[in-house]
Amino acid sequence: ALHGDELNGLEIIRRVVARLEPRRIRGTVLAVPVVNVFGLITQSRYLPDRRDLNRSFPGSSNGSLASRLAHTVLREIIRPCTHGIDLHTAGMNRTNLPQIRANLADPETRHCAEAFGAPVMVNSAARDGSLREAAAANGVHVLVYEAGEPLRFNDDAIDTGVSGVLRVMAALGMRMGRKRGPDRPCLEARTSKWVRARRSGILRLSVAVGEHVRKGQSLGVISDSFEEHKITVKSPWTGVVIGQTVNPLVYRGDAIVHVGILD
Numbered sequence: 001a002l003h004g005d006e007l008n009g010l011e012i013i014r015r016v017v018a019r020l021e022p023r024r025i026r027g028t029v030l031a032v033p034v035v036n037v038f039g040l041i042t043q044s045r046y047l048p049d050r051r052d053l054n055r056s057f058p059g060s061s062n063g064s065l066a067s068r069l070a071h072t073v074l075r076e077i078i079r080p081c082t083h084g085i086d087l088h089t090a091g092m093n094r095t096n097l098p099q100i101r102a103n104l105a106d107p108e109t110r111h112c113a114e115a116f117g118a119p120v121m122v123n124s125a126a127r128d129g130s131l132r133e134a135a136a137a138n139g140v141h142v143l144v145y146e147a148g149e150p151l152r153f154n155d156d157a158i159d160t161g162v163s164g165v166l167r168v169m170a171a172l173g174m175r176m177g178r179k180r181g182p183d184r185p186c187l188e189a190r191t192s193k194w195v196r197a198r199r200s201g202i203l204r205l206s207v208a209v210g211e212h213v214r215k216g217q218s219l220g221v222i223s224d225s226f227e228e229h230k231i232t233v234k235s236p237w238t239g240v241v242i243g244q245t246v247n248p249l250v251y252r253g254d255a256i257v258h259v260g261i262l263d
Helices: 008-019 037-042 065-078 107-116 131-137 155-171
Strands: 083-088 094-102 120-123 141-148 187-189 191-196 201-205 218-223 230-234 239-245 255-261
Touching: 008 083, 008 141, 008 155, 065 131, 083 131, 083 155, 094 107, 094 155, 107 120, 107 141, 107 155, 120 191, 120 239, 131 141, 141 155, 187 239, 187 255, 201 230, 201 255, 218 255
Parallel strands: 083 141, 094 120, 120 187
Antiparallel strands: 094 141, 094 239, 191 255, 201 218, 218 230, 239 255
Protein backbone atom coordinates (compact mmCIF):
# COMPACT_ATOMS: atom_id res chain seq x y z
CA ALA A 1 0.00 0.00 0.00
CA LEU A 2 2.43 2.62 -1.24
CA HIS A 3 -0.84 3.84 -2.73
CA GLY A 4 -3.43 3.88 0.05
CA ASP A 5 -6.32 2.58 -2.08
CA GLU A 6 -4.44 -0.47 -3.43
CA LEU A 7 -5.38 -3.28 -1.06
CA ASN A 8 -4.60 -6.61 -2.76
CA GLY A 9 -0.99 -6.39 -1.56
CA LEU A 10 -2.12 -6.07 2.04
CA GLU A 11 -3.99 -9.37 1.81
CA ILE A 12 -1.19 -11.07 -0.14
CA ILE A 13 1.27 -10.21 2.63
CA ARG A 14 -1.10 -11.45 5.35
CA ARG A 15 -1.50 -14.82 3.63
CA VAL A 16 2.21 -15.19 2.85
CA VAL A 17 3.22 -14.51 6.46
CA ALA A 18 0.62 -16.99 7.70
CA ARG A 19 2.26 -19.71 5.58
CA LEU A 20 5.87 -19.04 6.57
CA GLU A 21 7.55 -21.35 9.08
CA PRO A 22 10.53 -19.53 10.61
CA ARG A 23 12.48 -22.75 11.18
CA ARG A 24 12.26 -23.53 7.46
CA ILE A 25 13.43 -20.12 6.22
CA ARG A 26 16.94 -19.02 5.29
CA GLY A 27 17.59 -15.30 5.48
CA THR A 28 15.25 -12.56 6.63
CA VAL A 29 11.78 -11.56 5.43
CA LEU A 30 10.60 -7.97 5.89
CA ALA A 31 6.81 -7.83 5.49
CA VAL A 32 5.34 -4.32 5.19
CA PRO A 33 1.58 -4.48 4.55
CA VAL A 34 0.97 -0.70 4.65
CA VAL A 35 3.45 2.07 3.89
CA ASN A 36 1.01 4.90 3.10
CA VAL A 37 -0.99 4.70 6.33
CA PHE A 38 -2.48 8.16 5.72
CA GLY A 39 -3.83 7.16 2.31
CA LEU A 40 -5.18 3.86 3.64
CA ILE A 41 -7.18 5.62 6.35
CA THR A 42 -8.72 8.05 3.85
CA GLN A 43 -9.02 5.38 1.08
CA SER A 44 -6.90 7.55 -1.19
CA ARG A 45 -4.02 6.84 -3.54
CA TYR A 46 -2.20 9.91 -2.26
CA LEU A 47 -0.81 11.37 0.93
CA PRO A 48 -2.60 14.27 2.68
CA ASP A 49 -0.38 16.74 0.77
CA ARG A 50 -1.69 15.18 -2.51
CA ARG A 51 1.75 13.83 -3.36
CA ASP A 52 2.25 10.37 -4.84
CA LEU A 53 4.58 8.46 -2.51
CA ASN A 54 5.74 6.25 -5.39
CA ARG A 55 7.07 9.36 -7.18
CA SER A 56 8.83 10.77 -4.09
CA PHE A 57 11.91 8.52 -3.74
CA PRO A 58 14.70 8.73 -2.64
CA GLY A 59 13.21 11.45 -0.47
CA SER A 60 14.80 13.67 2.13
CA SER A 61 14.96 13.80 5.91
CA ASN A 62 13.83 17.45 5.92
CA GLY A 63 11.47 17.65 2.94
CA SER A 64 7.71 17.30 2.57
CA LEU A 65 5.66 14.58 4.27
CA ALA A 66 5.98 12.39 1.16
CA SER A 67 9.72 13.04 0.92
CA ARG A 68 10.32 12.22 4.59
CA LEU A 69 8.29 9.00 4.41
CA ALA A 70 10.10 7.88 1.23
CA HIS A 71 13.44 8.63 2.89
CA THR A 72 12.50 6.52 5.94
CA VAL A 73 11.32 3.59 3.79
CA LEU A 74 14.54 3.73 1.75
CA ARG A 75 16.73 3.79 4.86
CA GLU A 76 14.88 1.28 7.04
CA ILE A 77 13.39 -1.17 4.51
CA ILE A 78 15.01 -1.03 1.08
CA ARG A 79 18.73 -0.59 1.77
CA PRO A 80 19.03 -3.55 4.18
CA CYS A 81 17.52 -5.88 1.53
CA THR A 82 18.89 -7.73 -1.48
CA HIS A 83 15.53 -8.37 -3.22
CA GLY A 84 12.02 -6.97 -3.03
CA ILE A 85 8.50 -7.33 -4.42
CA ASP A 86 6.41 -4.15 -4.62
CA LEU A 87 2.69 -5.03 -4.68
CA HIS A 88 0.24 -2.79 -6.58
CA THR A 89 -3.17 -2.72 -8.26
CA ALA A 90 -4.43 -0.65 -11.16
CA GLY A 91 -5.40 2.98 -10.63
CA MET A 92 -8.92 4.24 -10.00
CA ASN A 93 -11.55 2.98 -12.50
CA ARG A 94 -9.10 0.48 -14.01
CA THR A 95 -8.25 -3.18 -13.59
CA ASN A 96 -5.03 -5.07 -14.30
CA LEU A 97 -4.27 -8.62 -15.33
CA PRO A 98 -1.82 -10.13 -12.81
CA GLN A 99 1.58 -9.15 -14.21
CA ILE A 100 5.19 -8.52 -13.28
CA ARG A 101 6.83 -5.30 -14.41
CA ALA A 102 10.62 -5.30 -14.14
CA ASN A 103 13.95 -4.65 -15.81
CA LEU A 104 14.20 -8.00 -17.56
CA ALA A 105 17.63 -7.14 -18.98
CA ASP A 106 19.08 -7.67 -15.50
CA PRO A 107 19.74 -11.43 -15.09
CA GLU A 108 18.95 -11.62 -11.37
CA THR A 109 15.71 -9.63 -11.76
CA ARG A 110 14.70 -11.81 -14.70
CA HIS A 111 15.38 -14.93 -12.63
CA CYS A 112 12.96 -13.66 -9.97
CA ALA A 113 10.36 -12.56 -12.54
CA GLU A 114 10.36 -15.99 -14.20
CA ALA A 115 10.11 -17.69 -10.81
CA PHE A 116 7.12 -15.54 -9.80
CA GLY A 117 5.13 -17.03 -12.68
CA ALA A 118 2.54 -14.30 -13.37
CA PRO A 119 0.54 -14.69 -16.60
CA VAL A 120 2.62 -11.88 -18.16
CA MET A 121 5.95 -10.24 -17.38
CA VAL A 122 6.59 -6.85 -18.99
CA ASN A 123 10.01 -5.36 -19.60
CA SER A 124 9.55 -1.95 -18.05
CA ALA A 125 11.80 1.00 -17.24
CA ALA A 126 11.50 2.32 -13.69
CA ARG A 127 9.49 5.51 -13.21
CA ASP A 128 11.33 8.57 -11.93
CA GLY A 129 10.92 8.84 -8.17
CA SER A 130 9.58 5.30 -7.77
CA LEU A 131 10.53 2.78 -5.11
CA ARG A 132 11.88 0.49 -7.84
CA GLU A 133 14.18 3.19 -9.21
CA ALA A 134 15.51 3.99 -5.74
CA ALA A 135 16.02 0.29 -5.02
CA ALA A 136 17.97 -0.25 -8.25
CA ALA A 137 20.21 2.72 -7.42
CA ASN A 138 21.04 0.91 -4.16
CA GLY A 139 21.71 -2.45 -5.79
CA VAL A 140 18.39 -4.05 -4.74
CA HIS A 141 16.53 -6.21 -7.27
CA VAL A 142 12.82 -5.36 -7.22
CA LEU A 143 9.77 -6.76 -9.02
CA VAL A 144 6.58 -4.74 -9.31
CA TYR A 145 3.46 -6.92 -9.17
CA GLU A 146 0.34 -5.28 -10.66
CA ALA A 147 -3.03 -7.01 -10.34
CA GLY A 148 -6.71 -6.24 -9.88
CA GLU A 149 -8.54 -3.06 -8.89
CA PRO A 150 -8.19 -0.44 -6.14
CA LEU A 151 -10.37 -0.66 -3.01
CA ARG A 152 -11.12 -4.34 -3.72
CA PHE A 153 -9.89 -7.78 -2.74
CA ASN A 154 -9.63 -9.59 -6.11
CA ASP A 155 -9.31 -13.33 -5.43
CA ASP A 156 -7.37 -14.22 -8.59
CA ALA A 157 -4.95 -11.34 -8.07
CA ILE A 158 -4.37 -12.33 -4.47
CA ASP A 159 -3.96 -16.06 -5.15
CA THR A 160 -1.50 -15.39 -7.99
CA GLY A 161 0.41 -12.95 -5.79
CA VAL A 162 0.73 -15.33 -2.84
CA SER A 163 1.96 -18.20 -5.03
CA GLY A 164 4.37 -15.89 -6.85
CA VAL A 165 5.96 -14.49 -3.69
CA LEU A 166 6.48 -17.98 -2.27
CA ARG A 167 8.01 -19.19 -5.56
CA VAL A 168 10.46 -16.27 -5.62
CA MET A 169 11.49 -17.08 -2.05
CA ALA A 170 12.08 -20.70 -3.08
CA ALA A 171 14.08 -19.62 -6.14
CA LEU A 172 16.31 -17.49 -3.89
CA GLY A 173 16.89 -20.44 -1.57
CA MET A 174 14.93 -18.83 1.27
CA ARG A 175 12.31 -21.59 1.58
CA MET A 176 13.32 -25.18 2.13
CA GLY A 177 11.56 -28.01 0.34
CA ARG A 178 10.56 -28.86 -3.21
CA LYS A 179 10.46 -26.00 -5.70
CA ARG A 180 7.21 -25.82 -7.65
CA GLY A 181 7.03 -24.16 -11.05
CA PRO A 182 4.31 -21.76 -12.25
CA ASP A 183 0.82 -23.15 -12.80
CA ARG A 184 0.68 -21.68 -16.32
CA PRO A 185 3.12 -20.44 -18.97
CA CYS A 186 4.35 -16.85 -18.57
CA LEU A 187 4.25 -14.55 -21.59
CA GLU A 188 6.97 -11.93 -22.00
CA ALA A 189 6.02 -8.51 -23.40
CA ARG A 190 8.87 -6.33 -24.62
CA THR A 191 6.90 -3.20 -23.71
CA SER A 192 3.33 -2.01 -23.19
CA LYS A 193 1.21 0.85 -24.53
CA TRP A 194 -2.26 2.29 -23.94
CA VAL A 195 -4.92 2.56 -26.63
CA ARG A 196 -6.62 5.94 -26.17
CA ALA A 197 -10.11 7.13 -27.01
CA ARG A 198 -10.33 9.11 -30.27
CA ARG A 199 -13.63 10.70 -29.21
CA SER A 200 -15.76 11.18 -26.10
CA GLY A 201 -18.79 9.01 -25.44
CA ILE A 202 -19.92 5.67 -24.07
CA LEU A 203 -17.38 2.86 -24.35
CA ARG A 204 -18.48 -0.72 -24.94
CA LEU A 205 -15.44 -2.98 -24.83
CA SER A 206 -15.47 -6.37 -26.56
CA VAL A 207 -12.23 -7.65 -24.98
CA ALA A 208 -11.21 -8.52 -21.42
CA VAL A 209 -7.90 -8.61 -19.55
CA GLY A 210 -5.87 -11.65 -20.51
CA GLU A 211 -7.18 -11.82 -24.08
CA HIS A 212 -4.79 -11.90 -27.02
CA VAL A 213 -5.41 -9.25 -29.67
CA ARG A 214 -4.12 -8.79 -33.20
CA LYS A 215 -3.06 -5.55 -34.86
CA GLY A 216 -6.18 -4.00 -36.36
CA GLN A 217 -8.58 -6.06 -34.25
CA SER A 218 -11.67 -4.35 -32.84
CA LEU A 219 -11.48 -3.74 -29.10
CA GLY A 220 -14.94 -2.18 -28.82
CA VAL A 221 -16.90 0.91 -29.85
CA ILE A 222 -17.42 4.44 -28.56
CA SER A 223 -20.81 5.95 -29.32
CA ASP A 224 -23.56 8.23 -28.15
CA SER A 225 -26.48 6.93 -26.05
CA PHE A 226 -28.43 5.48 -28.99
CA GLU A 227 -25.36 4.38 -30.94
CA GLU A 228 -26.34 6.60 -33.89
CA HIS A 229 -22.79 7.93 -34.12
CA LYS A 230 -20.06 5.49 -33.25
CA ILE A 231 -16.43 4.68 -33.95
CA THR A 232 -14.62 1.37 -33.63
CA VAL A 233 -11.60 1.18 -31.35
CA LYS A 234 -8.88 -0.93 -32.97
CA SER A 235 -5.63 -2.27 -31.55
CA PRO A 236 -2.54 -0.72 -33.17
CA TRP A 237 -0.47 -3.67 -31.94
CA THR A 238 -0.43 -7.44 -31.56
CA GLY A 239 -0.28 -8.50 -27.94
CA VAL A 240 -2.24 -9.31 -24.80
CA VAL A 241 -4.63 -7.07 -22.85
CA ILE A 242 -2.93 -6.42 -19.49
CA GLY A 243 -5.24 -3.66 -18.27
CA GLN A 244 -8.33 -1.66 -19.13
CA THR A 245 -10.74 0.95 -17.89
CA VAL A 246 -13.87 -0.22 -16.07
CA ASN A 247 -15.64 3.13 -16.53
CA PRO A 248 -17.80 3.18 -19.70
CA LEU A 249 -17.82 7.00 -19.81
CA VAL A 250 -14.73 8.25 -21.64
CA TYR A 251 -13.32 11.52 -22.89
CA ARG A 252 -11.20 11.94 -25.98
CA GLY A 253 -7.62 11.02 -25.05
CA ASP A 254 -8.54 8.74 -22.14
CA ALA A 255 -6.50 5.55 -21.75
CA ILE A 256 -8.92 2.66 -22.30
CA VAL A 257 -7.03 -0.59 -23.11
CA HIS A 258 -3.46 -1.45 -22.06
CA VAL A 259 -1.72 -3.84 -24.47
CA GLY A 260 1.42 -5.81 -23.63
CA ILE A 261 3.18 -5.93 -27.00
CA LEU A 262 4.42 -9.37 -28.02
CA ASP A 263 7.05 -10.15 -30.66
